[in-house]
Amino acid sequence: MHSSQNEQDSRFYGKFALIPILEPSNQQEAYDMMKVAFEMSEKLQEPVLLRVVTRLAHSRAAVEVGAQGDENAFNPSTGRGWVLLPGIAKKQYAALLEKQPLMLEAAENSPYNRNEKSGTKLGVVACGIGYNYVKEAIANFKIDGINLLKISQYPLPESKILDLAAECEEILVVEDGQPVVETDVKTIVGDKATVIGRLTGQLPRTGELDPDSVSKALGYETQSPLGTAKNLAGRPPQLCQGCGHRDVYTALKEVAAEYEGARIFGDIGCYTLGALPPFQALASCVDMGASITMAKGAADAGLFPSIAVIGDSTFTHSGMTGLLDAVNDNSNITVIISDNLTTAMTGGQDSAGTNKFEAICLGLGVSPDHVKVVTPTPPNIPEIKRIIKEEIEYNGVSVIIPRRECMQTLMRHRKQAKKQ
Amino acid sequence: MKKDLILCGVGGQGILSIATIIGEAATKAGLHLKQAEVHGMSQRGGDVQSNLRLSTDEIYSDLISKGGADVIISMEPMESLRYLPYLGKDGWIVTSSKPFVNIPNYPDNEALQAELKALPHVSQLDIDAIAKKVANPKAANMVLLGMAAPYIEIVSVEQLREAIRTVFARKGDAIVESNLKAFDAGVAHK
Ligand SMILES: Cc1ncc(C[n+]2csc(CCOP(=O)(O)OP(=O)(O)O)c2C)c(N)n1
Ligand code: SF4
Numbered sequence: 001m002h003s004s005q006n007e008q009d010s011r012f013y014g015k016f017a018l019i020p021i022l023e024p025s026n027q028q029e030a031y032d033m034m035k036v037a038f039e040m041s042e043k044l045q046e047p048v049l050l051r052v053v054t055r056l057a058h059s060r061a062a063v064e065v066g067a068q069g070d071e072n073a074f075n076p077s078t079g080r081g082w083v084l085l086p087g088i089a090k091k092q093y094a095a096l097l098e099k100q101p102l103m104l105e106a107a108e109n110s111p112y113n114r115n116e117k118s119g120t121k122l123g124v125v126a127c128g129i130g131y132n133y134v135k136e137a138i139a140n141f142k143i144d145g146i147n148l149l150k151i152s153q154y155p156l157p158e159s160k161i162l163d164l165a166a167e168c169e170e171i172l173v174v175e176d177g178q179p180v181v182e183t184d185v186k187t188i189v190g191d192k193a194t195v196i197g198r199l200t201g202q203l204p205r206t207g208e209l210d211p212d213s214v215s216k217a218l219g220y221e222t223q224s225p226l227g228t229a230k231n232l233a234g235r236p237p238q239l240c241q242g243c244g245h246r247d248v249y250t251a252l253k254e255v256a257a258e259y260e261g262a263r264i265f266g267d268i269g270c271y272t273l274g275a276l277p278p279f280q281a282l283a284s285c286v287d288m289g290a291s292i293t294m295a296k297g298a299a300d301a302g303l304f305p306s307i308a309v310i311g312d313s314t315f316t317h318s319g320m321t322g323l324l325d326a327v328n329d330n331s332n333i334t335v336i337i338s339d340n341l342t343t344a345m346t347g348g349q350d351s352a353g354t355n356k357f358e359a360i361c362l363g364l365g366v367s368p369d370h371v372k373v374v375t376p377t378p379p380n381i382p383e384i385k386r387i388i389k390e391e392i393e394y395n396g397v398s399v400i401i402p403r404r405e406c407m408q409t410l411m412r413h414r415k416q417a418k419k420q
Numbered sequence: 421m422k423k424d425l426i427l428c429g430v431g432g433q434g435i436l437s438i439a440t441i442i443g444e445a446a447t448k449a450g451l452h453l454k455q456a457e458v459h460g461m462s463q464r465g466g467d468v469q470s471n472l473r474l475s476t477d478e479i480y481s482d483l484i485s486k487g488g489a490d491v492i493i494s495m496e497p498m499e500s501l502r503y504l505p506y507l508g509k510d511g512w513i514v515t516s517s518k519p520f521v522n523i524p525n526y527p528d529n530e531a532l533q534a535e536l537k538a539l540p541h542v543s544q545l546d547i548d549a550i551a552k553k554v555a556n557p558k559a560a561n562m563v564l565l566g567m568a569a570p571y572i573e574i575v576s577v578e579q580l581r582e583a584i585r586t587v588f589a590r591k592g593d594a595i596v597e598s599n600l601k602a603f604d605a606g607v608a609h610k
Binding site: 026027055056058059060061062129131132133135136139140210211212215222223224225226227228229230231232233234235236237238239240270273 | 505
């Protein structure tokens with residue numbers, strides 16, 4: 001979850017594409033499965049999906065590494081398999097369907113899909129990291145009588161699930177993300193067993209699983225002996241002190257306040273924090289590049305002023321096409337490319353368009369009189385406000401580029417320079 | 421033996437170096453270890469937290485259960501209270517006593533202190549002042565680690581000292597020494 005629009009489960013894509021999925025339950029499996037996935041992919045000549053959930057992506061543990069294999073021979077395809085004209089694609093689909101029994105067989109025999117049984121009071125299907133939470137609860141509360149089926153390889157091993165249903169009246173499905181397996185297990189077992197999980201309320205329908213929710217679903221509640229604190233306030237993230245995005249928002253908010261109905265469409269990066277206090281400036285943040293396309297749509301529908309704020313890296317990722325569209329339609333928008341010379345939010349990597357933004361905008365057809373570069377610092381705010389206002393008043397596409405390096409990369413660069 | 425630690429504070433205060441040092445000591449001691457942390461945005465003044473689990477046996481969950489933590493190690497007093505639901509009944513809070521106020525609705529400090537003092541096991545110290553006195557302001561997190569060291573148990577104070585030497589080695593002897601001084605000042609506080 002964390003920063004997606006909602007909880008999106010990649011296992012749907014695996015099913016949709018009819019390919020195997022591996023879902024590690026811990027760091028060691030994540031490491032081992034990468035090798036397994038490549039081997040499986042070579043053998044089947046199909047992609048294999050490795051599903052990593054939030055918690056696994058944001059945690060670490062020591063892993064035993066194996067010997068590195070040799071690089072595959074360079075072997076460019078000579079057939080027509082990559083020419084996906086309808087005649088060829090149809091045959092490929094039939095071939096893919098033929099491989100399905102192989103994939104199912106592999107999952108039925110996979111060491112990653114295995115039973116651990118201490119009884120038959122409750123059947124538990126634990127997918128990926130869900131297995132860890134079940135094991136944690138079993139150890140914590142010394143739970144007995146569970147017939148646990150660990151699932152880490154798909155397609156679902158149907159016979160293993162039917163075996164579970166033959167022994168247990170009730171099956172709890174523990175999976176992170178959406179109730180993908182819960183739905184499938186229901187279909188597989190029919191009326192042979194009752195299936196419970198996220199859909200039936202034993203586990204919460206939203207949010208990441210944790211040891212508390214999984215213990216509860218198994219009938220054991222974790223407690224907070226010292227309670228919850230009273231003297232507590234939320235501490236949301238903020239733009240760094242001295243960040244240029246701050247000066248951009250200060251100027252922009254003041255100008256926008258002069259127009260009734262002004263909307264500022266945001267995008268993805270550090271500057272998305274402009275949606276939170278103290279600025280609360282943004283009307284939207286949807287996906288990379290949407291600031292420009294949404295501003296364009298809004299302007300075309302009659303909104304004025306319609307302003308987009310986008311980062312330099314996001315602009316080269318997927319803002320340029322929207323800007324071209326706006327130029328072609330002469331939409332009345334003001335685009336602010338807040339250029340901090342880096343991809344700050346993801347850790348300060350280089351940004352693909354550095355030093356090229358004016359040329360890119362001119363190349364896409366923005367009028368040279370309406371591509372303006374400013375330096376976002378507190379003393380420059382009056383000038384930036386004046387320019388924003390002028391460009392809002394211009395009926396057409398304008399681009400303002402406030403440019404000043406991110407404070408974090410600036411400090412890093414200074415440290416490096418000192419060392420040399 | 422098993423120890424579950426919650427490290428917390430405000431983004432930029434240096435909790436991740438504390439995690440690195442405990443992690444180094446635990447790995448050297450041959451313990452199982454899992455560390456889970458909140459991602460991104462951590463440089464930007466928001467609350468940050470990391471679950472660190474150390475054990476002689478296999479560890480399953482990456483996350484600590486409610487009531488499961490042995491020690492909350494916090495760079496900031498209010499942040500230490502945020503994770504109270506996770507603290508076990510005999511657990512310790514080891515925290516800096518100095519509020520970091522970057523929000524308009526920060527609680528009244530007297531009320532906050534009263535709540536902390538009402539808890540059974542709390543160790544507090546103005547780690548910034550101590551770090552400034554014995555080493556340098558940047559070593560405040562090492563003062564905190566020193567304060568927490570006796571409660572971590574599963575790795576000894578000496579093993580943590582060794583880990584500080586290893587982790588800071590490439591920054592030179594002077595940095596190693598000042599971090600050790602800060603750490604020892606924390607250990608001395610009881
Ligand atoms: C499709 C997609 N790919 C990758 C990401 C991860 N991501 C988050 S912010 C960001 C780029 C931010 O850089 P920039 O626009 O320059 O803004 P800054 O953080 O520097 O202010 C990326 C790549 C994403 N959110 N969506
Ligand atoms: S990391 Fe850089 S761009 Fe992001 S808020 Fe801090 S100074 Fe601004």
